[in-house]
Amino acid sequence: MRVSPWIVLVYVICTVQGITHLRGSHGYFESPNFPEPYHNDITEEWSIEVRKGYKIKFKFTAFDLEDSYDERPCVYDYLLITEGGEELERFCGNPSLHHYSSTPRINRWYYSQNNSITVRFVTDYSNEDITPTGFSSHYVETDIDECAILDHKKRTIIEDWDELLTCNHFCVNIPGSYYCDCRAGFELAPNNHTCVAKFCENQHLTDLEGEIKSPDYPLPYGKLSNCQWDINVPKGFSISVTFFEPFDIEEHVDEGCVYDTLNIQYKDSSETYCGSIPPHVNRTWDLNTRDVTVRFQSDLSVEATGFRFHYNTSRIRCLKQLRAPINGTITSTNEKSYYEFEDAVTFACDLGFDMVGHHRTVCNNDGVWTHDEPRCQIISCGSPDHLTAVEYSHIVHFAEKEFTYLEEVTVRCNQWYKQTRGYATWKCEHTKKWIPHGVSTGGSDIPECRPMCGVKGAEDNSLFKPQISGGTLSKLHEWPWSVFLNFGSTRNLAAQVGLCSGTLISPNYVLTAAHCALDTVGHVRQVNHIHVWLGVPNRTVDESQVKYVQVEKSLIHGSYDTKSGSKWDYDIALFKLSETIIMSDAIRPVCIPTTGDQFSMLVPTRRGEVAAWGLFNAGIQASNFLLHAEFPIIATETCMSSYRKRYEDAGRKLPANLVVTDNMFCAGYEEGNSGTCQGDSGAAFVMEDNATSLYYEMGLVSFGLNECGSTTTYTSFTKLNEVVVRWILQNTDDLK
Incomplete structure (x- = not known):
């Protein structure tokens, strides 16, 4: 960049909002009232600016300000010089009396770094006993030696x-x-600073031999070099190169060639070099091609020695030695030990292998075979994606499989899941398809894994001790399908009111009582006010030790109606969970009866079990621990008779809508034993199938006339009969 020195210099003074702006090549500034003493409590400011490319030098012809009188420099009256927001100088005192570093020297030049400074003069309130006269200063612009x-x-x-x-x-x-x-042969780059070598750009070489070197070799090469040499020799010739030392191109100590680079492109190769060791040192490098592009690029930093190499040519050959593929053969009519232009080779694969590539290849005039050698690859069926997609399963030793001809894969359900249909074993056949083998469990060929239901846990929990009379403390994960429900705007594992129980019947659904899905005024609860807890043996544990799930949808049986018929008929509801539950030691579903033998288990005198957190508490608090008790099934007539007696003893008549229907059953004790309480509603009544040792939910707690802690009559349960189970299966996609 160039600036003409013949410019008329103008001295300008203007004052804007209390700041005096000084513009021009020279000027002066002095304290108010100079040479008379200045006043107290004043602040004056001067903004001095000269032309760009110049800096400011200033000196004082007079200087007399109040001294600080202590170790702190210039805290009373002072003159502050700043540049770009940074303090340049701070002056005070009188140079004829003191020689402090904060006292300026008369007629000594002080310099800025750039073309503008700000001068601020500040006085305090305490100059009654002294009469400092202030200062006078002159400034002049002076050229910066860039x-x-x-x-x-x-x-x-x-x-x-x-x-x-x-x-x-x-x-x-x-x-x-x-x-x-710049020196001759170089041009100034757009940044107006760096000299770039232009004589090495876009060079085209057609001679059969020649030499290429970096700019100024062996002197340091130039910055921002972008050299390119394209070597093109006639067909039938091959280029070879020989590098010479010294070789030195800037290299990053960790990342290699990221600064300055020498790149050689030939055929399908692109190789980049830097450092101090030349490529293929001390030997000729046969590139086996007639076209080579050499690029040399440098950045703005280090300039090193560079490189030099000589190139020459020879008649082209196909230097790549061809071999028979594994599990295949090679055939050639050429008896020479090497191949030249137009020589041909053919390949074949053994039985049971597919050829990947071309069966014939020819040596071209560029020294490259028309095709690479093929591979003889064993027939592959590919990854069995239709099997890896089976939920809750894995393929045995999957990482070791190659999925090739005659290889078998076995689908195995994850822990706590079982195969309910399809083939577990599949084989890769010659058709390149996976074919099922072995025995099918029924249904479609593709296997399906579903949670194992009704498997009761048996791990002792020695840390828990019974604290509540009546009932038995459950073992850890003994009833893995038990679900704790609390309601309201806040989730609360330790809640004492607004509680119910439920049962996990599938990875996505919880079964509970219909009245649990209603609030205290009979309205359907908002799903964000329903809080589901699974794997809860103890409600005092930290929430991170159990599983909390929100509800996506609430569905009450369509025949549940507290205003007509039996008040408790079809007292059943489903909560669809917001996420799919993964089964574990602590969380698993209960079985749902679907066969006549399973439905027939629900007969009087047989016994079932109920596990919940509201059971058997003689006080007003729900149990912190999952408790369970055994309940005998009672005939409906016996149960209704007990209900009528309970009301008659109280001097009242049994309500007309308090009826045990065919969709309900009674169980428990009339007095003196375990009963149900608030918080037990929705809890499962489970029975063990003696043939399979699996537990089935035959009903769920609906209502009782007992007071917590005392048993005076039986508990009524919603029955999972054929009609109710059909409703459950229809609304849970068959428990998926």
């Missing part, structure tokens, strides 16, 4: 040195600016 500054930075800067722009050939200082110039 070349000297750049040279100093180049020699001294440590941090970000590689981002510093300097004139790498010649720097010429002119008034107010500077410019860079």
